[in-house]
Amino acid sequence: MATDDNLSTALATGPLKVVGRLVDSSNNALVADLEVAGELRRVVYKPAAGERPLWDFPDGELGRREVAAFHLSASLGWDQVPLTVWRDEGPAGAGMCQLWIDGGTPDDYISLFAPAAVPADWLAILQGVDSVGAEVVLAHADVVELQRLAVFDYLANNADRKAGHLIVSEGDGIARLWAIDHGLTFHTEPKLRTVLWGFAGEELPRTIAIDIASFLERFGDFERSVSAHLPDEGLARVNARARELIEVGRFPAPRDDGPAVPWPIF
Numbered sequence: 001m002a003t004d005d006n007l008s009t010a011l012a013t014g015p016l017k018v019v020g021r022l023v024d025s026s027n028n029a030l031v032a033d034l035e036v037a038g039e040l041r042r043v044v045y046k047p048a049a050g051e052r053p054l055w056d057f058p059d060g061e062l063g064r065r066e067v068a069a070f071h072l073s074a075s076l077g078w079d080q081v082p083l084t085v086w087r088d089e090g091p092a093g094a095g096m097c098q099l100w101i102d103g104g105t106p107d108d109y110i111s112l113f114a115p116a117a118v119p120a121d122w123l124a125i126l127q128g129v130d131s132v133g134a135e136v137v138l139a140h141a142d143v144v145e146l147q148r149l150a151v152f153d154y155l156a157n158n159a160d161r162k163a164g165h166l167i168v169s170e171g172d173g174i175a176r177l178w179a180i181d182h183g184l185t186f187h188t189e190p191k192l193r194t195v196l197w198g199f200a201g202e203e204l205p206r207t208i209a210i211d212i213a214s215f216l217e218r219f220g221d222f223e224r225s226v227s228a229h230l231p232d233e234g235l236a237r238v239n240a241r242a243r244e245l246i247e248v249g250r251f252p253a254p255r256d257d258g259p260a261v262p263w264p265i266f
């Protein structure tokens, strides 16, 4: 069994054997295998050269933001992002490398329902019509995993929290929610676009406020782990948003100066 450090080092420097391409990836993400302490581990490898340029994010930097997102989740103590590292070298050049999560769709956390079928304790987000004209409601569960993710997305300024970027793994009979695809994060302008608006304006649970406060106390550690990947201004904004969350004591609400949900939502 590899230790966390061994695993990070292996992901960052071990020889990758590319075994496939993710057909639904807009950034030419590849699937690769890697041997770690005698075990074969599967990873996602996104070479910077494969990134599709965007008008509002710097070119070739999205993978670095994914590494920073991993450190943010780990620094909050929530560990919802699979281990993600930066590789200076790889079969298709420098890029990010992330552990593959064997899992399924997050139907127990977020889903579409007929209006009358939304579970009583779920939070409805959007109403619309589907491709055959039937009324549908997008709703998500009222659970701590999604509360943490909503806060994480706000801190990371995630512009792309789709339902399809959630994976649920089952290990020892315990379901675990994972979040992936964090390239569109840490912009200096507010860009939060998410499907997790069910908590908007609600009071932050005490345990979450405590986690944010303790993250702020150890902000220097976070800064050191991501300074190679994020511009100083992007980092300073994370700190400012964390302080603001504690001060306001409530989950953020949608802004009125831009789209609040990503498209498509899945």
Ligand SMILES: Nc1ncnc2c1ncn2[C@@H]1O[C@H](COP(=O)(O)OP(=O)(O)O)[C@@H](O)[C@H]1O
Binding pocket: 022, 024, 025, 026, 027, 028, 029, 044, 082, 098, 099, 100, 101, 102, 164, 165, 167, 180, 181, 182, 183
């Ligand atoms: N760490 C991972 N574990 C399992 N599946 C993943 C992982 N990362 C990506 N995927 C799968 O690959 C697809 C494309 O990856 P994504 O991160 O969305 O790439 P892109 O940057 O191109 O949007 C995801 O929708 C998901 O199905």
Ligand SMILES: [Mg+2]
Binding pocket: 025, 026, 181
């Ligand atoms: Mg994607």
